Amino acid sequence: MAERILITGGAQRLGLALARAMLAEGHRVAIHTRRSEPPGDLEAVVLQGDLDDPSVPARIVGEACARLGGLSVLVNNAARFEPDRIDTLDAASFDAHMATNLRAPLLAIQAFAASLEPDGTGLAVNIVDQKIRHPGAGYLSYTLSKIALEGAVRTLAAELAPRVRIAAIAPSIIYESAGMKPGRLETLGARLPLRRATRPEEVAAALAYLIETPSVTGETLFVDSGESLRARSVILGAS
């Protein structure tokens, strides 16, 4: 069945890969973007907004519903990812991570649940991070925001059943981040238990599984080559 899917942060990297995969499966897709221009060939509805503005999540859900004739799947993918540690923590950065990575997804889920027809059902998927199981120093606010978002999965799954299923996908490293040395992605991937970095299409496969399996809710799928099983110090190494 063709789903009507909204993906936040869908103009580049993982969000774009998810959008392309869902379009290839015959679903109708709306992407949200803040500043990035989506590729011209992407056959998706494009919505714009800064998710740090608390009015934006409900607005983009409403616009996606209007443009697609309702929504059946919400993918909270957009995220802020900036380094900090307890000794460098400041209130502005902490609040910004919580606004983008926790408050915005929750407000989007609220609007999504309210948008469903009385007899309608839906699925909300939060993209988190394997760091929630094996946190390491360096991304304190980011990690805490993702731990809280994953914590909301089971709570909301219980609260919103039977109409809305809630799930999360926790990838390991997929893309290089700003300032990473060339080749670092491959080096880190080779140190994981399964000796490979996660590929975007594997996250898309997890999303497809969640869409196609109506008995699954409250679940977090780790798509992480086993990274969450290992000590961070072993994986990051000395280099």
Ligand SMILES: NC(=O)c1ccc[n+]([C@@H]2O[C@H](COP(=O)([O-])OP(=O)(O)OC[C@H]3O[C@@H](n4cnc5c(N)ncnc54)[C@H](OP(=O)(O)O)[C@@H]3O)[C@@H](O)[C@H]2O)c1
């Ligand atoms: N990359 C990885 O290796 C990795 C590993 C584990 C988990 N993840 C998770 O997977 C997801 C996607 O990762 P990614 O690396 O593809 O993400 P990304 O490129 O860092 O960010 C995705 C999008 O989030 C949007 N965004 C950030 N702050 C926003 C705000 N305040 N309002 C609206 N949009 C905002 C950006 O939109 P604009 O570009 O339009 O500004 C960006 O394109 C994230 O949830 C991330 O935590 C990624």
